[in-house]
Amino acid sequence: MNIDQLLLQSLQLLGLGMGSVFIILSLLIVIIQVISKLVPEAAAAPAPSTTPAPASSQHIAAIQAAIHQYRRNHQIKS
Amino acid sequence: MNIDQLLLQSLQLLGLGMGSVFIILSLLIVIIQVISKLVPEAAAAPAPSTTPAPASSQHIAAIQAAIHQYRRNHQIKS
Amino acid sequence: MNIDQLLLQSLQLLGLGMGSVFIILSLLIVIIQVISKLVPEAAAAPAPSTTPAPASSQHIAAIQAAIHQYRRNHQIKS
């Protein structure tokens, strides 16, 4: 294949590729909107805090230290 | 092999299989009883609480939160 | 190869091997000393406590218990 043909093919790919990307992602937009309509709203409301209250940074430090120490006590020897 | 032979063979397997299972598991019963006789009783007594005092559920929640937060802070980026 | 040749070869290897080990490890000594000269001293000073304050053993016990309990609650079933 000579360079002209390759350039033409890559131009085609540009069109095809961007076309595919836009079609598929647009379709996803529609699907997401449909899903959000179908899913009962009620379920959406009471889902604010999925994680427990954030631990204080002191607590985290203590835990990290504990894990660190625990690991050191269980090291593999060469 | 025709169906009659297969049925006969599977009947034999039923006998052999259940026989093997009962022999081996019965032998294990005997062995466990022998072991429990041979192992010094003294060793058995003082082994009640192998796990430390069960952590309060609050504590666990805090730890899970901490671990969660810790992990979020150390995420791999794509 | 007969045994005399092998013995001679292993004697040679002893010389070569110990020679190589001493040369390479001596070179490393020099390199480490050069590095420690080149690296700014200032950087060295304030690096005493890399780990956070060691957690109390009670704390560790609590954490281990929590992790233990957490794991039990998330076991794979056969």
Next chain:
Amino acid sequence: MEQGILELWASTGIANFTLGQVIMIAVGSLLIYLAIAKGFEPLLLIPIGFGGILANIPVAEIAGPEGLLGILYHSGIETGVFPLLIFMGVGAMTDFGPLLARPSLMILGAAAQFGIFSTLFGAIAMNLIPGMEFTMADAAAIAIIGGADGPTAIYVASRLAPDLLGAIAVAAYSYMALVPIIQPPIMKLLTTEEERKTQMTQLRQVSKLEKIIFPLALLLVTLLLLPSAAPLVGMLCFGNLLKESGVVDRLSNTAQNELINIVTIFLGLAVGSKLAADKFLSLETIGILLLGMVAFSIGTAAGLLMGKLMYRLTGGAVNPLIGAAGVSAVPMAARVANKMGLQANPQNFLLMHAMGPNVAGVIGSAVAAGVLLAIVG
């Protein structure tokens, strides 16, 4: 440009789907739905269901020899490595204490294996139906569903009937999830209210040393009498020894957490690769699902009947309900026995008593697998 569009269109799924693939994608989605919404063994059925969907995508060949699922299947299931590693992890999670405290209950775990061997007979008998064709190896692989033990079923099926592996694994895990629905009616049918009320005396304390010796003793018996069960039993014992030895907690923790998790993901996806439409959508699959249900029911019944016998022989010291836990399906079947006991008598806590027959059922199925592999394999 037109040519490019045509080429792209020719590579779409829409242009290439077969009806079978569409059905199998629906089946995979159903498994995922059951796992998430109904809590059916989600650790296995989500990966299996998702793998089933991936395997039925046209063009992509994800379950082919060069696709991810094909590679996982080839390297982990065909070789037996994945189920054996899972079994190691199960061993590292298992506490044989209740079994050691009252070893006689092991006999309940033996009786429940009747579900396996009677199903073997049933599978062969199914050949009388026109269109069904199960070889002895197929029948053995199907029968092991009655062991109510996922890795054992996958290991045996991968050795004896790889083409049926998808259906067998799906059946095994589905029925394990259905144990709380399958077992209670049988339990009520075969036991009296009086029997179900039976309380059992507290278990003795088992020493650390006994727990260390047991996996080695179990391995010894296996290698003397049934070496064909040694890979399965061996890895179970190895995992358990890692745990009970108390000196390699690093390894034990890894075996029962990260390693088993990684292998579970891979194993599930790889099993899913066997949900390809051309293998799964056949009369045989219906036969397998039927036989699996029968196997569970007969195993449960056999365990219960042995429980009733022990109830008589011990003068009422053994609650027959725990016999049903002998099918394994750890720890689900033990929980069902506990629940039924509580229904009959609110003071009747059977859970720890049922754990003995429950883990005995794991050993029993592995032994049964050994017999099948030795004679049929």
Next chain:
Amino acid sequence: MEQGILELWASTGIANFTLGQVIMIAVGSLLIYLAIAKGFEPLLLIPIGFGGILANIPVAEIAGPEGLLGILYHSGIETGVFPLLIFMGVGAMTDFGPLLARPSLMILGAAAQFGIFSTLFGAIAMNLIPGMEFTMADAAAIAIIGGADGPTAIYVASRLAPDLLGAIAVAAYSYMALVPIIQPPIMKLLTTEEERKTQMTQLRQVSKLEKIIFPLALLLVTLLLLPSAAPLVGMLCFGNLLKESGVVDRLSNTAQNELINIVTIFLGLAVGSKLAADKFLSLETIGILLLGMVAFSIGTAAGLLMGKLMYRLTGGAVNPLIGAAGVSAVPMAARVANKMGLQANPQNFLLMHAMGPNVAGVIGSAVAAGVLLAIVG
């Protein structure tokens, strides 16, 4: 003895080095330096850089077919297993919530893929320069750098142009690290102060069920329209489903921690094995580095321009800055958009708004990869 010394000398690196190897060891060291001192994607560039050094050690053949790196490359990259497992982990880490809350922003993630396809054209055009010879497959593999997504780039390159993999991976991760330097000038050039000041309304709460359905819907669209993207998109969706289902936290945690860490180490070292001097030190590599930079810039510009269009169409409800996040480079590009927004208006927190286009960019690149694999592969 003399003979032994000569033999040993003949086996030293000094006696065997080629200039190319020396240069590549310097390149590997540079990558490590940038990773540690400048924070350039250290999780990938330290293993890649170190692997690059190991691969260029004479005599040792560590990147050869029997060396560690060669084995890792053969079993993990050539097969596609490593990038797909990374993608599963990425899926398990990704929160599609912001995207589901405002799906229209997905279009920004589509626009940014213009960087990929225009670079494809550019790579072919480079053949006009004497000495450059890129096939269509090479060009496609290079273009995917514009997707700003490491595993996607490695997966596509390993399939279409394995010889260029080293350069492509290095370019992809380097430019992802450089996003905070590459993007801001383009953002300032293409947007007005007014536009950058735009605040966006808070996102609605997305329900758990929507988050569970989304990965399955995404998979469905992919398998219907573009099955060649199914391995990548499928593993992304699988990881995300593990996370969102909420019933297999064990597996989700392992996928996004231990498993992705192990695979990241192996993948980095294996990619490094492709930094062998004879492949890397060529005119092509310079071309790849240039094209990668162009790809990132054009992708950023395309996202921004689409952002400006949405700004107009919505009457100023969308801040165009978040369009730049459409290139993916998660979460770096979203952070850059956030920072630029704050510079223009200290009350303007764009991070969560930019995460939607950001993860849409991941999907967009995977789709683009599917198109390239379907037509060029």
Next chain:
Amino acid sequence: MEQGILELWASTGIANFTLGQVIMIAVGSLLIYLAIAKGFEPLLLIPIGFGGILANIPVAEIAGPEGLLGILYHSGIETGVFPLLIFMGVGAMTDFGPLLARPSLMILGAAAQFGIFSTLFGAIAMNLIPGMEFTMADAAAIAIIGGADGPTAIYVASRLAPDLLGAIAVAAYSYMALVPIIQPPIMKLLTTEEERKTQMTQLRQVSKLEKIIFPLALLLVTLLLLPSAAPLVGMLCFGNLLKESGVVDRLSNTAQNELINIVTIFLGLAVGSKLAADKFLSLETIGILLLGMVAFSIGTAAGLLMGKLMYRLTGGAVNPLIGAAGVSAVPMAARVANKMGLQANPQNFLLMHAMGPNVAGVIGSAVAAGVLLAIVG
């Protein structure tokens, strides 16, 4: 039925055992006993011992090419992957700080390698005993036991003398466990009470930057002078760089925890597969056990004598006891030196001072391995 019983009987272990297998199962059990009851390197000896039992089960062929252990051996030991990954984990666990604080002590880690090379001579000399037949490659693989470093020994043995791997690995780990028994008499014999009392001045603080540069410098020296050691040294340095760089804690933690644990389980089982009776039960094994003991003793003595020389040269600034830590066996040998120092002088804490020679011994053995691989391999 009778035929079935006969068939089943013919497949039992009892009907198939050879005396050698019985003995090897006893040996495996002994290793497990020593590991659990005596604390002998349990992380390795439990998997090795259990693997040894599994490998000697008749009929099951677990160590055969299609058995689990055979597969693990083939894919992880034959390729060198497992020992190299262990070495990466060791690197991620190792703190070179004490060595960097007083680099001159590295010479102690060099001297202790005399144990390796004198054992090489000894192994060849053993050929004078009728029935012993060690090739130069065998001798080199045996000698490396003197390096007191498990992964190095396994790596070298897998390359030079795979048939002897089982005995070599067992010897290496057993003697590492026996260091607290082997070393003290030699230490007392070769040092005076006065010398043992010597206290050493506190180590200087080593900067983070020095710790980052060191693994790269070590790799540089290796690749210039001894590339045949580059796989071992390279992975050690890689692991250490992951740790010291401070920017990839995720990877460092995985390398020194989950990954090394998984590989340790697999490596132990795979090494156990080489405890098959026909290979292990031979005169050679007795020779290997003897030579290994000699290697440890000579290495210890050589380190001590170099320590005494340094004691003289520095006017008593170096306690000769830490020379014994030069054999590596990390961190056991350093602890033994510390204990002996405390016995002589309750204020004499040598642990940190002994860690320098201790890790230098790891480097020294890897260098020695490189020489042996370059010339003998």
